[in-house]
Amino acid sequence: MKTKIVKNSSLYKWSRNFKRIQDRFYKNQYKLKRIQQIETFIKQGKFQKVYHIKQTRLDLDIPTVDNIIDCDLVLVTHQGYSRFSCKGIIRWIEGLINNNKNLYFCLNRHYLNIDNSNIGLELDDDYEKAIVQWLKLSLPDYTVKELSNRYVDKGKHFTWSVPDKHFYICKN
Amino acid sequence: MQKLIEHFDEYQMVDNNRHNYIRYRLGRIKHYYWLKNRKNKDVKLLDEYDDFIIKNLNPGKTCVFGCAGYYLDEWIKDLTVVEQWPIVKTFYPEAHIIKDRKDLYHNFQCSFDNFIVTNSRSDHWVSLEGLTEHIKNYSQTIKDNGLLFYSFRDTQIIGWNRLKTDQQKFFTNWAKNIYNETGMYCVWEDICFVDRSNPFAMDENPDTTNGNIKFIFSKNKQSHSVRL
Numbered sequence: 001m002k003t004k005i006v007k008n009s010s011l012y013k014w015s016r017n018f019k020r021i022q023d024r025f026y027k028n029q030y031k032l033k034r035i036q037q038i039e040t041f042i043k044q045g046k047f048q049k050v051y052h053i054k055q056t057r058l059d060l061d062i063p064t065v066d067n068i069i070d071c072d073l074v075l076v077t078h079q080g081y082s083r084f085s086c087k088g089i090i091r092w093i094e095g096l097i098n099n100n101k102n103l104y105f106c107l108n109r110h111y112l113n114i115d116n117s118n119i120g121l122e123l124d125d126d127y128e129k130a131i132v133q134w135l136k137l138s139l140p141d142y143t144v145k146e147l148s149n150r151y152v153d154k155g156k157h158f159t160w161s162v163p164d165k166h167f168y169i170c171k172n
Numbered sequence: 173m174q175k176l177i178e179h180f181d182e183y184q185m186v187d188n189n190r191h192n193y194i195r196y197r198l199g200r201i202k203h204y205y206w207l208k209n210r211k212n213k214d215v216k217l218l219d220e221y222d223d224f225i226i227k228n229l230n231p232g233k234t235c236v237f238g239c240a241g242y243y244l245d246e247w248i249k250d251l252t253v254v255e256q257w258p259i260v261k262t263f264y265p266e267a268h269i270i271k272d273r274k275d276l277y278h279n280f281q282c283s284f285d286n287f288i289v290t291n292s293r294s295d296h297w298v299s300l301e302g303l304t305e306h307i308k309n310y311s312q313t314i315k316d317n318g319l320l321f322y323s324f325r326d327t328q329i330i331g332w333n334r335l336k337t338d339q340q341k342f343f344t345n346w347a348k349n350i351y352n353e354t355g356m357y358c359v360w361e362d363i364c365f366v367d368r369s370n371p372f373a374m375d376e377n378p379d380t381t382n383g384n385i386k387f388i389f390s391k392n393k394q395s396h397s398v399r400l
Binding site for chain 2: 001002003004005006007008009010011012014021024025026027029030031032033034036080081083084085086087088091092109110111112113114115116117118119121123125126127130131134149152153154155156157158
């Protein structure tokens with residue numbers, strides 16, 4: 001027998017279909033509350049042209065457009081955006097809002113500050129409060145509205161299907 | 173309107189072998205190597221971290237817990253595979269199935285020279301105190317001078333503030349200070365985070381398969397020479 005040593009890498013291949021796999025755990029009988037929340041927000045806000053940046057297929061019932069230039073709301077459910085550096089997240093939001101876009105941003109709390117950098121802000125010890133503070137302090141010229149529920153995530157809240165911390169961000 | 177769900181346990185999941193296999197498989201990504209290796213009799217795959225572990229094993233008995241380590245039986249003599257999912261028995265009948273880590277000592281007493289837990293999903297979603305509790309249970313089955321190879325991902329540990337904590341120090345301090353509770357000294361560590369010189373890069377912390385935080389602990393022995 002010959003041994004082939006392979007590099008440590010990611011063997012995880014299911015990100016695009018993860019929600020559909022989890023849906024089948026329940027015979028597709030249920031709907032995630034977070035999905036309903038996004039759809040309701042878009043409907044109640046009368047957004048008609050949503051540009052959806054996604055990784056995992058969510059099967060949302062929302063009116064989408066294919067080009068970001070045409071949209072009235074940018075919706076981010078792509079987990080990768082939570083893996084930007086914290087400075088990167090703020091710069092990306094500023095760039096978007098300065099181009100007259102409204103943003104519904106879903107962040108995965110378990111990825112934030114992935115590069116272990118010093119945020120340089122006085123933040124609450126409570127992590128969930130600190131996330132809101134960090135966004136508000138970093139984006140003083142914008143409206144940052146938190147739309148998430150508070151809970152301790154022990155890996156059973158479907159966070160890898162739909163990121164858990166939801167924010168609506170727009171110009172003041 | 174469909175019923176809404178927010179938490180895994182709100183409604184009854186399907187319960188059959190296929191479902192249990194898929195759930196097991198989603199959380200035990202190194203099962204991939206077992207699937208690959210059983211199809212190729214001539215060339216067997218091993219990743220660099222497995223190779224590192226194998227190079228550093230003490231002679232004697234080795235336990236691999238909760239991380240699909242049955243594919244390692246090609247390289248590790250006297251390997252005991254312990255899992256918590258009964259479905260494993262259907263494809264690897266030699267596996268020992270336990271319900272709780274506390275059953276480890278009851279089943280194996282203090283018999284292992286090495287113990288391996290590589291990025292085990294069932295160890296996750298606890299705080300560092302929770303990891304210490306897990307290690308207490310593993311330690312009871314490890315002989316003096318025995319080694320525990322323990323790795324996980326920062327993203328799956330809860331109970332801390334990622335925006336305020338120096339993560340390197342946080343995990344190092346934990347590992348260096350669990351001896352009184354567990355009898356295990358940290359003798360080696362490898363903690364890696366991504367470089368975000370490009371602030372818009374999206375890659376994960378290194379080695380999502382084995383975990384970006386890796387330790388070797390030694391039972392009641394403060395130092396150990398590690399082969400890199």
